[in-house]
Amino acid sequence: MNIVVLVKQVPDTWAERKLNEGDKTLDRASVDVVMNEIDEYAVEEALRIKEAQGGEVTILTMGPERAVETIRKALSMGADKAVHLSDEALKGSDAVQTSYALGKVLETLEYDLVIVGSEATDSRMATMGALLSERLGQPQLTGARKVTAEGGTVTIERQTDDGYAVVEASTPAIISVMEKINEPRYPSFKGIMAAKSKPLTTLSVGDAGVDEGQVGLAAAPSQVVEFSNKPPRQAGQIVKDEGDGGTKIAEYLASQKFV
Amino acid sequence: MYFGLPDDALTLRDGLREVLTTACTPAVIRAAWDGDSSVALWKTLGSFGLPGLLASESTGGLGLDELSFVAALEEAGWHGVPGPLVETLVSTPVLDLPLDGSARIAVKRHPGPVPWACTSTHVLDTSNDLRLLDVTQAALTPVDTVDRARQLADVSGDGSAPSLSSEQLALLELRGTLGTAAFLLGLARRQVDLTVAYVKERKQFGVPIGTFQAVKHPLADAIVGTEFAWPAALRAAHSLATGDPQAALHVSMAKALASEASYRVSRVCLQAHGAMGYTVEYDLHLFAKRTWALAKDWGTAEQHRAIVAREIVRGRTAL
Numbered sequence: 330m331n332i333v334v335l336v337k338q339v340p341d342t343w344a345e346r347k348l349n350e351g352d353k354t355l356d357r358a359s360v361d362v363v364m365n366e367i368d369e370y371a372v373e374e375a376l377r378i379k380e381a382q383g384g385e386v387t388i389l390t391m392g393p394e395r396a397v398e399t400i401r402k403a404l405s406m407g408a409d410k411a412v413h414l415s416d417e418a419l420k421g422s423d424a425v426q427t428s429y430a431l432g433k434v435l436e437t438l439e440y441d442l443v444i445v446g447s448e449a450t451d452s453r454m455a456t457m458g459a460l461l462s463e464r465l466g467q468p469q470l471t472g473a474r475k476v477t478a479e480g481g482t483v484t485i486e487r488q489t490d491d492g493y494a495v496v497e498a499s500t501p502a503i504i505s506v507m508e509k510i511n512e513p514r515y516p517s518f519k520g521i522m523a524a525k526s527k528p529l530t531t532l533s534v535g536d537a538g539v540d541e542g543q544v545g546l547a548a549a550p551s552q553v554v555e556f557s558n559k560p561p562r563q564a565g566q567i568v569k570d571e572g573d574g575g576t577k578i579a580e581y582l583a584s585q586k587f588v
Numbered sequence: 589m590y591f592g593l594p595d596d597a598l599t600l601r602d603g604l605r606e607v608l609t610t611a612c613t614p615a616v617i618r619a620a621w622d623g624d625s626s627v628a629l630w631k632t633l634g635s636f637g638l639p640g641l642l643a644s645e646s647t648g649g650l651g652l653d654e655l656s657f658v659a660a661l662e663e664a665g666w667h668g669v670p671g672p673l674v675e676t677l678v679s680t681p682v683l684d685l686p687l688d689g690s691a692r693i694a695v696k697r698h699p700g701p702v703p704w705a706c707t708s709t710h711v712l713d714t715s716n717d718l719r720l721l722d723v724t725q726a727a728l729t730p731v732d733t734v735d736r737a738r739q740l741a742d743v744s745g746d747g748s749a750p751s752l753s754s755e756q757l758a759l760l761e762l763r764g765t766l767g768t769a770a771f772l773l774g775l776a777r778r779q780v781d782l783t784v785a786y787v788k789e790r791k792q793f794g795v796p797i798g799t800f801q802a803v804k805h806p807l808a809d810a811i812v813g814t815e816f817a818w819p820a821a822l823r824a825a826h827s828l829a830t831g832d833p834q835a836a837l838h839v840s841m842a843k844a845l846a847s848e849a850s851y852r853v854s855r856v857c858l859q860a861h862g863a864m865g866y867t868v869e870y871d872l873h874l875f876a877k878r879t880w881a882l883a884k885d886w887g888t889a890e891q892h893r894a895i896v897a898r899e900i901v902r903g904r905t906a907l
Contacts, residue, residue, distance in 0.1 A: 405603075515611070518637040518650055521603045522596075 330384040330478055330500075332375040333440045334408065335431065337365040338392050338399035339451040346451060352546055353553040354421045355451055357393065364399045367446030369406075369513035371506050375444050376407045376514070378478055385409045387438060391419060391431055397529070404524035405516035411527070412438070416534040421546025424452065428460030430539045434532065435465060441500040442483060447472060447507045458505035468498035474509040591819050596652060597659040600641075604660055607636050608667040614871045620670035620737035621874075625692070625707040630671060634689020638664075638673075642763070643680045648687050653829035654763065658770040658821050665774020666781075668875050670737040672704035674767035674886075678760045679712050682752050683720065694723075695764065701731045701740035703885065711743050712750070714757060721747035735877035762828060762839045765886040769821050769839075769846035775879045776814045776850035782872050783807060783857040786864070803860050810856040813849030820845045837899050844892035847883040854879040 340346050341361040349356050375386045388403040388411035390396050400411045414434055422430065435443065448455035462469030473485035474493060483502050486493040488509065516524075534541050542548060568577050582588045593601070611632045620626050633639060641657055643649025650656075657677065664673055675695040685691040694708040698715050705711055705728055713719040726745030733740045752760075784807070787798030797803050824842040827835035854876040858865040865872050883889065 515607045515632060515636055516603060517635055518600055518603055521599055 330378055330382045330442065331387070331440045332378060332384065332442045332444060333387045333389050333435065333438055334368070334371050334375045334403065335443065335445040335457065336368045336372065336388050336390050336399060336403050337446075337449050337451075338362050338390065338396040339365045339449055342366060342450050347558070348553065348556050352421060353556060354546060357395075362395065362399070364402050365446055365449045365451075367448065367450075367506070367508055368403075369446075370508050370510050371444045371446045372403050372406050372408060373511045373513040374473075374476055374506055375442075377511065378442070378476065379407075382478070384441070387412060387440070389431065389434060389438070390414070391422075391427060393420075400529060401524050402516060404527045404529075405521040406514055407520055409527065411529045413529060413531045414534075414537055414539075415531055416539075418534045418541045418545050419539075421549060422544045423549045423551045424454045424456050424460060425550050426544045426548070428457060428464055430534070430537065430544055431457075432461055432464035433539045434537050435461065437537070441502075442478060443467075443501070443503045444476075445503065445505045447505045455505075458503050462503045465501075465503070468502045469505070470496050470498055470502060471505045473504050473506045476504060476506070476510070591822050593659050593822070594655055597656040600652065600656050601659040601663045604636065604638065604663050607632060608663065608669065612667040612669050614668070614874060617668050617670050617737055617874045620707065622736075623706065623739070626670045629669070630689035630692060632689070633669075633673075634687065637687075639676050639689055639691070640680055640687035641677050643687060649680065654766065654825040655822070655829055657763065657767060658825045661767045661770040662774040662777070662818075662821075665771035665776075666778045668737075668775065668778065668878060670707070672708050674764055674771055675704065675712070677767060678763040682756050682760065683710075683712065683750055685710065695760075696743065697761075697764075697886070700742075702743050703738050703740050703881070705741040705743050706730055706739040711747075713743075713747065714760070718749055718752060718757075719747035720750045721745050733881075735881045737874070738878060738881055758836075759828075761886075762836055765843045765892075766821065766824050766828065766839045768882050768886040769817070769824075769843040772846045772850040772879060772882050773814055773818055773821060775875045775882070776810075776853040778875045779853055779857040779872060779879070780807070780811055780814075782875070783860050787860055790862075790864075797860075806856045807860060810849070810853045813845075813852055817842065817845035817849040837896060840887070840892040840895040843887055844889045844896065847889040847892070850879050851883040851889075 340357065341363050344360045347356045379386050386408040388400055388408045390400050391414040394415055397413060400413055404411055412434060414430060419430060443461065445458050458469050458471050470485045472488045474488045475486040477484045481500050482497060483500055484495060484497045485504060487496050488507055611629050616626060616629055637650050638660060640649030641652050641660060645651035661674060671692050672694045676693045679693040680687055691710060692708040693710045693712055694702050694704040696702040696711055696713040696715050702711055708723055710723060711721040713721060721743065726743050729742040731740050731742065787803055788796050790797050820842040824838035827838045857872060858876055861872060864870055
């Protein structure tokens with residue numbers, strides 16, 4: 330079973346994320362970057378299916394040059410090869426445009442499954458699985474907490490608020506996974522060494538057959554019009570206890586309607 | 589001479605750093621203080637490949653040399669990895685035990701209580717007749733220990749007799765000494781990191797205490813010591829990796845310097861923290877107490893200085 334895993338490089342989950350003042354895109358340069366956390370689960374799931382059934386796992390990433398670090402991590406976990414779509418023209422693309430560009434690359438790859446994480450921690454759109462499904466005309470199985478793939482059929486347990494639903498589709502199909510699905514492995518030292526020599530193809534917009542006019546900030550269907558940063562935390566109010574501290578606390582709680 | 593680390597060693601260190609950042613938090617060390625054997629951490633280290641770092645590739649190890657070994661152990665020291673890591677890494681090349689982290693091998697080098705015995709699976713006794721004890725079959729009597737993660741215990745019981753040549757034993761001793769030196773330098777680096785962060789944050793007279801000469805100068809002096817010790821550890825590693833006949837001398841130099849420098853760091857860091865440093869809820873003591881113990885383990889600075897001095901006096905060695 331051949332699997333493509335979409336992996337995104339995002340600002341460190343715990344870092345403060347900012348937008349650039351100028352073009353209002355995400356500031357990726359000034360922060361530490363990591364593999365999007367849920368994508369690690371997607372990679373892990375693909376590796377488990379591959380280890381059970383054979384086949385190849387390909388990593389597909391769209392992002393700046395620096396995203397190679399994240400691709401290498403996915404390769405060191407055990408993926409076989411990677412495709413990196415990287416072009417200045419893509420900068421500022423929104424989810425719809427990203428799905429168009431990734432879809433173009435996916436059309437050139439042979440796969441039975443595409444596995445994505447349920448959402449990225451930076452944009453929080455959680456739509457890539459659905460968008461690709463529409464673009465490629467392939468079934469989508471979202472929110473998977475368990476995946477079973479056999480022959481030409483793939484079955485997932487789709488997490489719901491009350492329990493789960495069993496959803497089945499024929500391959501090729503697009504699956505989005507959630508963090509309940511597995512426990513991602515750490516790269517082993519041998520994996521890290523092996524990753525250095527695994528094939529990594531870098532594609533420009535032209536290489537991938539992506540129409541430059543349809544991607545990038547200028548052509549983006551959704552635009553950030555305005556934004557403001559979170560106000561800095563205000564200093565708290567300090568009340569000196571002069572024997573009436575308890576009363577003052579009670580008064581404060583009452584004024585906030587806690588008591 | 590080039591004294592930096594080769595690419596393999598840097599890759600190993602960076603990969604290990606990523607693993608340990610999430611797998612070996614201070615909470616894991618604190619659990620070890622309460623008697624936990626850190627099985628999950630060791631399983632993670634096993635899947636990374638660390639226990640078999642020096643073991644040959646034909647036995648499933650990584651087949652790396654002492655330069656990678658010191659790079660990995662310095663990093664492990666920064667994270668304060670609980671368990672007999674140095675001892676396990678030097679034992680796996682000569683013992684037929686699993687490399688997946690399920691075997692945690694303590695080493696009894698001299699009569700008396702054995703460090704790590706309570707949280708290990710095996711004890712390799714090199715103190716008298718060579719024996720390998722299965723800890724589940726042995727009687728353990730814990731004794732008072734300063735670094736409770738590294739609990740000491742008297743061990744008694746029968747074990748098998750592994751066949752190790754005297755050369756293998758001598759190499760195990762040298763590697764263990766060097767690995768402990770590297771671990772100490774990692775512990776020192778962690779204590780410096782904690783302290784630098786603290787003295788930048790803690791204010792007195794309206795300014796961070798790190799701006800006071802009485803704080804920053806001793807700290808800077810202490811760091812100079814570890815900066816001098818690290819190249820000595822690299823040299824010793826290089827000598828072991830290349831079979832230099834003076835390797836034993838170089839290892840003694842490294843351990844003497846690392847023991848002194850890291851012990852000094854732990855004292856200065858404790859002082860720079862004021863009373864905070866004595867607080868068990870604060871992390872500094874987890875690394876300081878390990879330093880106190882390891883500075884004296886695998887030979888004290890004085891013992892290793894004596895070895896170096898003896899070599900010089902005999903006039904056999906041009907340093």
